Amino acid sequence: MLAYLVNLTTLVAINVILAVTLNFVIGYAGIFSLAHAAFFGIGAYAAAYVAMHFTTDFLACVAVAMVLTGLVSLALAMPALRVRGEYFVAASLGLQILAVTVFTEWKSVTGGIGGVVGIPSPTIFGRPIVGTTAFMVLALVCLAITLAIIAALVRSAFGRNLKAIRDSESAAGAFGKQVALIKTFSVVISSSLAAVAGALYAFYLSFINVESFTLDTSVLIMAMVIIGGAGTLAGPIIGAVLLLVLPSALSYLWFLPPTEIGSIQQILYGLALVLLMIFYPGGLAGALTRGAGKDRQGDREAGAVKA
């Protein structure tokens, strides 16, 4: 039971990092990315590659993963953010689909469909991280650092600029803000922090393959953000915990065929997204704090972001 909880906590920590970083662009910058799983994957493969060929030092692997992912996201964001939101959605969807192809086909680095097997345990300052408990602590530390960075950014002048751009780009532009630059920067920060989650994931499982980084994963992370409540700090955490506990709850329902549980989960996430958008566009965090979504103005502020 304890081992189960340790495992669940580690996975929750990794997913909360993903949800919080995606929320940074969706909720605060009003940018819609469907490529978060691609960034997660690039981070994971980069960390695995470095660990297997050069050094198992965790910090070095994470640094490489972050820089590489940051560069890819920069290449996506620079052209796509000069124009309106729809273009970024399209471009990020394209990148996500392309990333899956690359993960499957670039066999010398990604191992193709079979994936990368036998990723060594990481070391920190020469000390190996062995055992699930030690790893859980590492994941929680990474989560705490990510949360601190995001929270500090949101409160800083940069975060206020972002929110200003989200609420009205033309107004922010009129005040002399470099709209495209600020948006691009926010995407790069979010993606490189998602790479941290990727590195953690690769080391934790010591095995990665393309299955974990598909469009379905992007939609799942987005569901975490939106079900929890975009644009709030607590929202994505609530969402990630809920959506990770749900599968374990589903496996207790004896009448569901085990092979279909994955699809049933996805159907439930999809349904939750549709129903929330109809009734509580602010997500659960928004619904709780704003009196069950009756206050429309409140909903809008809580997270129903305008493009």
Add this chain to the structure above:
Amino acid sequence: MLLLQLLINGLQVGAIYALTAVGFSLVFGSTKIFHVAHGAAFTIAGYIFYMLTVKAGAHWLVGLAGSTVAVLAFGVLIDRLVYAPIERHEGSFFTVFVASLGVATIVQNLIGTMFGRGFVSVSTPLSKGVEVVQGVYVSPLVGISVVCGIGCFLALHLFLTRTHVGMALRALGENRDLVRAYGLNPRNLSTLALALGSLLVVPGAVIAAASSGLNPAIGAHVMLISIAATIVGGVGSLVGAACGGLLLGMAENLAHWGLASQWSEAITFVVLLLFIIFRPAGFFGSAIKT
């Protein structure tokens, strides 16, 4: 010879993409709904056709009628049950998009549980190629796709320019309030746009079922193609979307000249990114700047 063969294949695929993209562009242009569940309509049409003709053994016309009815119902229902309530209270791009993505996810997984995740296809003598020149095979499906594509597009064009309802639909994209001021109901027009847009996927889905086959994840691919073609062609221009779809289909097939077929989606992405960098306005139409 290979080049000619690839061009012919590109024409077939391009005609399908063009029609599908025009459907998406019609919905997006007139209602401003970023209808990513358009790919789901394609999946539904294809699988209903497969179910009726292969599983139930019905005549292909019955299959065609069945998938037409199914996508019409899908278009009308998604508009009435999902988009209408959202637009009533708020209706930002974000909210509508997420709901649409939710519907797409539901459809993909429902189809996956019902029919399995592998490829299915409808075999027909029409998809057998005939050697016209040495080494170049052309199947009747190529002609059918092109004729269907041109026919549907012309019919849509006539509908939008010659009938009152069609003109109202175009007006909806220009100025929603003015449409209401003229005593027309924008909600009913939206439903019509969704129904028409969904209807346009039927030929493509049926031809895809008979040629390259279907799988539940095809919706995501169709979604990418439709959005990319709309941007490449220029948002708000139906001719642009058609040209964009044709271009993407051609590019995808011509890429087989030097690349393995798995990379076709990469080509779509590269074309899309090049357009976003150098010509965000697309062929026709104007870029939506912020």
